[in-house]
Amino acid sequence: YSMELEKVVLPGKLKAIAGGAFSECEKLAEADLPSGLEILENSAFYKTGITSVTIPGTVTEVGYGAYKESQVAELTLEEGIEVIWGEAFTGTQLKNVMIADSIAHMGPSVFADTPLENVTIGAGLESISNGAFANTNLTTVTIPENIAEIGEYAFANSMLEEAIIERNDVYIFEGAFSGCPLKEIDLKDGVVAISDYAFYGNQAESVVIP
Numbered sequence: 001y002s003m004e005l006e007k008v009v010l011p012g013k014l015k016a017i018a019g020g021a022f023s024e025c026e027k028l029a030e031a032d033l034p035s036g037l038e039i040l041e042n043s044a045f046y047k048t049g050i051t052s053v054t055i056p057g058t059v060t061e062v063g064y065g066a067y068k069e070s071q072v073a074e075l076t077l078e079e080g081i082e083v084i085w086g087e088a089f090t091g092t093q094l095k096n097v098m099i100a101d102s103i104a105h106m107g108p109s110v111f112a113d114t115p116l117e118n119v120t121i122g123a124g125l126e127s128i129s130n131g132a133f134a135n136t137n138l139t140t141v142t143i144p145e146n147i148a149e150i151g152e153y154a155f156a157n158s159m160l161e162e163a164i165i166e167r168n169d170v171y172i173f174e175g176a177f178s179g180c181p182l183k184e185i186d187l188k189d190g191v192v193a194i195s196d197y198a199f200y201g202n203q204a205e206s207v208v209i210p
Contacts, residue, residue, distance in 0.1 A: 017044045128154045150176045
C-alpha cells in the first residue's frame with residue numbers, strides 16, 4: 001500500500017488482514033477493525049500512525065508484531081481473543097492496558113519499550129512471558145493467582161517500586177525484576193523457585209523470603 005495513506009475504511013465483511021498489509025504506512029492514522037474480523041496476521045500494522053485500536057473478540061490470535069512501533073496510545077482487547085503473539089505492541093505509546101480474561105497466552109516482549117503505567121492482568125493468563133513488560137513506566141503491578149510463572153526479564157528495567165504476587169507456588173525466572181527500583185519484596189509461602197538475577201539491581205530495603 002502507498003506510504004501516503006492516512007485513512008483506510010475496512011469493509012464490514014472482511015475476515016482477514018494479511019501479514020504486513022499496511023506495514024510502514026507511517027501516515028496511516030485510522031483503520032478501524034470490523035467487528036467480524038477473524039485473522040490479524042504478523043506485522044499487519046507495523047510502524048503506522050494509528051493511535052487507537054479495538055481488537056474484536058472474533059480475532060482469536062493477534063499476530064507477531066501486529067502493531068509494533070506504531071503510535072497506538074489507546075487499546076481495547078475484547079473478550080474472545082486467546083493469544084497475543086510476541087512484540088505485538090512493542091514500542092507503541094500505550095499507557096494503560098487491560099488484558100481480557102479470555103487471553104491465555106502472550107508472546108515475548110508483547111508490551112515492552114512502551115510508556116505503560118497501568119496494567120490489569122486477566123484471569124485466563126497462566127504465565128507472564130519473557131520481557132513482556134520490560135522497559136516500561138509501571139510503578140506497581142498486581143500479579144494475580146492465576147499466574148504460575150513470571151518469565152525471564154518480564155519486568156526488567158521498568159519503574160516498578162511495588163510488585164504484589166498473589167500466588168504462593170509461583171516460579172520466578174531469570175532477571176524477572178532486574179533493574180527495577182523495587183523498595184520492598186514480599187514473597188509468599190510456597191514460591192517454587194527464584195532464578196539467577198531475578199531481583200538484580202533492585203533498591204529493596206526489606207526482603208521477606210518464606
